[in-house]
Amino acid sequence: MPFSHLTSHPVRPVVLLTGAAGGIGEKLIHRLVAAGLHVLAFSRRGDTPLQQHVTPVACDLSKPAEIQSTMEGLRKASVPLYAVVHCAGVITPQRMGTCDTQGVSAQLAVNLEAPILLTMLALPLVPKEGRIVFVNSMAALVPLEGSSIYTASKFGLRGFALSLAQDLQPRGIAVSSVFPGAVDTPMLRREIDNGGSVLNFLTQPSTPDDIAAIVERLLKRPKSEIFCPSSDGILAQVMLMMPRVWRMILPVLLKKGLKGKKKYLAGQNKAGV
Numbered sequence: 001m002p003f004s005h006l007t008s009h010p011v012r013p014v015v016l017l018t019g020a021a022g023g024i025g026e027k028l029i030h031r032l033v034a035a036g037l038h039v040l041a042f043s044r045r046g047d048t049p050l051q052q053h054v055t056p057v058a059c060d061l062s063k064p065a066e067i068q069s070t071m072e073g074l075r076k077a078s079v080p081l082y083a084v085v086h087c088a089g090v091i092t093p094q095r096m097g098t099c100d101t102q103g104v105s106a107q108l109a110v111n112l113e114a115p116i117l118l119t120m121l122a123l124p125l126v127p128k129e130g131r132i133v134f135v136n137s138m139a140a141l142v143p144l145e146g147s148s149i150y151t152a153s154k155f156g157l158r159g160f161a162l163s164l165a166q167d168l169q170p171r172g173i174a175v176s177s178v179f180p181g182a183v184d185t186p187m188l189r190r191e192i193d194n195g196g197s198v199l200n201f202l203t204q205p206s207t208p209d210d211i212a213a214i215v216e217r218l219l220k221r222p223k224s225e226i227f228c229p230s231s232d233g234i235l236a237q238v239m240l241m242m243p244r245v246w247r248m249i250l251p252v253l254l255k256k257g258l259k260g261k262k263k264y265l266a267g268q269n270k271a272g273v
């Protein structure tokens with residue numbers, strides 16, 4: 001992928017965005033372009049719709065060699081990156097106890113290894129005052145029954161982001177994470193269809209644009225961590241400190257989640273989704 005056009009007549013600050021073809025990514029592209037940025041839209045097939053101020057980039061994040069060669073192209077073209085927004089993610093609900101190991105490396109690769117590798121390779125291109133944003137998940141705090149690998153990858157990503165922030169503080173690069181609960185995107189629908197946790201429905205799912213707006217805000221005014229909805233974030237943080245209490249109130253939460261799921265599905269059926 002040649003990137004020379006970004007340095008020969010540059011222009012807008014450049015943001016590298018992964019998961020650009022996804023539900024949240026698509027909304028993010030619109031917001032970032034409207035905010036005066038140029039978006040390097042990473043997706044598996046590089047098939048984000050062509051538009052001004054967007055450069056589609058094909059890169060399969062489950063393949064470290066592809067990440068290396070794509071970032072090498074950016075390095076050779078000396079494209080300065082004002083920000084890196086990690087939004088790609090994948091969930092394959094699977095109850096532990098079976099020997100189906102296929103989803104393990106796929107989820108860990110996209111959700112955890114790729115953001116780490118991409119950040120390392122991008123950092124030489126990120127100037128002082130640059131930004132790194134991770135679209136994490138409430139699963140980084142709430143252990144999700146039936147999605148233990150996804151949960152492990154998001155717990156790991158939170159740890160990486162918090163350590164990274166300390167490493168980059170002397171360079172003036174800010175690191176932020178947003179932790180959404182359920183978001184109404186293709187990922188949530190796949191998760192429901194494949195037996196994902198009803199804890200997703202403790203509150204009504206956010207819209208993808210709610211999360212895109214938070215990322216846009218974090219680029220302007222960085223903050224270490226933001227939870228959406230904030231009420232779920234407070235509950236999750238308190239419960240994480242007291243796993244015993246968490247286990248005690250879990251049946252109540254599951255009951256509430258099941259009710260929320262039924263309500264969400266009824267809404268979807270009504271809307272003909």
Ligand SMILES: NC(=O)c1ccc[n+]([C@@H]2O[C@H](COP(=O)([O-])OP(=O)(O)OC[C@H]3O[C@@H](n4cnc5c(N)ncnc54)[C@H](OP(=O)(O)O)[C@@H]3O)[C@@H](O)[C@H]2O)c1
Nearest residue numbers: 019021022023024044060061062088089137182183185187
């Ligand atoms: N939806 C939710 O309920 C929810 C809740 C909490 C957190 N999140 C997080 O929000 C982020 C965005 O998710 P979303 O809801 O927008 O889901 P989505 O619509 O399924 O989008 C996910 C994106 O990740 C990309 N991706 C998956 N595997 C990839 C790979 N091997 N290489 C490159 N890209 C890959 C997908 O690319 P393709 O288009 O090529 O498939 C897609 O663009 C994820 O990190 C997710 O964990 C979502």
